[in-house]
Amino acid sequence: MTDTCRRPIPGVAPERTDGTSTPAHRDHTVDALRAVAILGVVLGHWMVSAIVSDPYLPSTLHGESPLSYIPQFAPASWFLQTLGLFFFAGGYAAARSRRRAKADPTRTREGHRARWARVPRLGARYHRLVRPLLLFAAVWVPALLLLDAIDAPARTQHVVTSLVTHPLWFLPVYLALVALTTPLIKLVARWGLWSILPAICVVGITDGLRANGLPLGWKIAVTVIGWSVPYLLGIAMAENRLPRYAGAGLLALGGTAGALLVLVVGYPASAVGVPGDRWSNLDPPSLFTVSLAFAQLGVFLLLRARLAGPLRRPRLARTVTLLNRTAMELFCWHQTAMLLVVFAGLLVGRHLPGLLDTPDGRWLLHRLVWVPLFLLTLAGLVAVFHRASPRHPPTGEVGRAGRVGDDTETSTERGALPSRGA
Template identity: 55%
Template sequence: MRAATPVDRDRTVDALRAYAVVGVILGHWLVSALVSEAERPAVWQGASPLPDHPALVPATWFLQTLGPFFFAGGYAAARGLRSRPPGSWLTTRFARLVRPVAVLAAVWLPALLLLRVTGAPESTRHVVRSLVTHPMWFLLVYLVLTALTPLLRAAVIRWRTWPVLPLAALIAAGDSGWVSWPSPVAAPVGWAVPYLLGIALAEGVLPRRTGLVLAPAGVIAGAALVLLAGYPASAVGVPGAGRSNLDPPSLFALALAAVQIGVFLLVRPGLAGLLRRPAVWAPVAVLNLAAMTLYCWHQTALLLVTFGGLLAGPLPGLLDPPDGAWPVYRLLWLPVFGLTLAGLCRLFHRFERPKPAGR
């Protein structure tokens, strides 16, 4: 662990990345409800607790952590690019991102074929496909921004953080309907904003005092967008709602990212001192070393537990409609999901960081 996390790493950015990883995983586990039909338990439909539990919406502001994800990614990319030739750096970076996804595909493509040949209902296969593949859109956006890092870093070096303004304006144009941006274009444009801010931190042009602007401005902008402009309050999509803040990222998503990054900048000095304690740093280091493996396999953990629940019969919080006390029961399942994910991580983490040749 010491060799993989040298002393010159910025542990505060690693802590932010760890928070982002945990936020995404818990968020998916808490909103990914699988409902089986009473008469045909093998027939599943996807659902979400958010329509029946609007009081859970504030939790999405803490668990939707893509802004911190891309911020930490921009920081790491700029630091890596500074010390290596662009071609070599990009090849290594792509390999580290693509390898865990290739292993996931090598496992799930035969598994999906097996579900089909054994007669699993189409709705069940659709839900399983969606849970496994939907998180991968994030990696596609990440790959695009990684490829653009040399240009984005050059823009930050020349114009500091000002390039975020035209990017935000493009998202505003899409939100307003002035311009019709397809999601594959809008997503990289929107998430380039926190990615650029991460590059700015790496290049020393994002001082702590910027948090005094980002955090309150994000809160005010987010409140105005919801209360005055009719944006959804949920940071993630809600089934049945006519609009989503996440697909593609809206101005509300950028406002939330501004709050999260602003708070991070403000607490960073104190956080740095806290992370010097081995007991605090150890879990952060572990989460960073296995970030891609955890991300790729967390929905598989949920599915494995759910398949086991199907064999055990109806279990609250697992295959029942997400109404009533469902959120409470789902919280009780989180340790089971976590243990299952830990087992999967132990099995597949070797593909994220393979041993050097000759060892």
């Protein structure tokens, strides 16, 4: 490992290495990265999820993609599909958590820690994810049963179920990678950045087999393997194995590879699934998705040092912290917020531009008009369910240093991402 990898980035405080369990202070740049990621997911779903009302049966709804009607806007999806940033931040936080756990003063003489701290506080991470999900299920399971009980149109039931449940695929994949954190850290320690190469090869082989169809089990496995690439890069940064110049390299590699895959090889240009495309770049993640993650992370690494100063400003810091602390609620309830506005729109009529009409022409511009109302509705849902979720960590995670939210490495508070800094 070179000194270049170990030198601190200007403006970003290094982790304390004196054996204490508390970092010098949080890395606000990774906080901001998570905030951008959650905003990208929320806005991305709102902009590509059109709900269309039947002109003769207004209560009969079905889903459409505006990118099917306006394919020239496919490049916009490159900025709104930010899942690579999620997994990168998750890998970074999990690796830092493991480092802190190894230096945990609560170890016994035999070298064993409390049950919840054995695998980067795995039990606490799972607990913080499950709590908001249980509240989400407590609301939506009865709601979906009610739609069936009142004989709501089958297409309406289908689109509602799809919108509220489909984004949840992210959580089991993330939790699988969290469970694999220890062997992945060992892989990075042994091979450095070369550790991502086997996963990229598996994704490439899978792309070559897509034309013949992929077995469900293989798709699930490749989904985990594909998203392990940015997760491993996050671990590499936490372990000081990602040099400063890697940002330029990732941006150049990701941009060049992505352009070649779309323009020469014929990959779909959209970063999200679009009906009528040859396949979805997300199901499972393709080489284009990996290239997009490289480009996005390259930009982050290049800007990281310059972002550290502005992110210490109180107002911006509070906004970033709020987005991180409520990440799980934002993730769970953003589609619900959109649906509530759509259902309210049905009371007015199906001719509301950007809400219930066919997503063609100027639909995307009309949709932007509705985004503030979506945000306001989402803010209300988050305020209610964030307070309703219990805040105490599981029994066994005691002491201020190990409390949820007191350190970046353990805080996945309210979200699939670490919440209070990295």
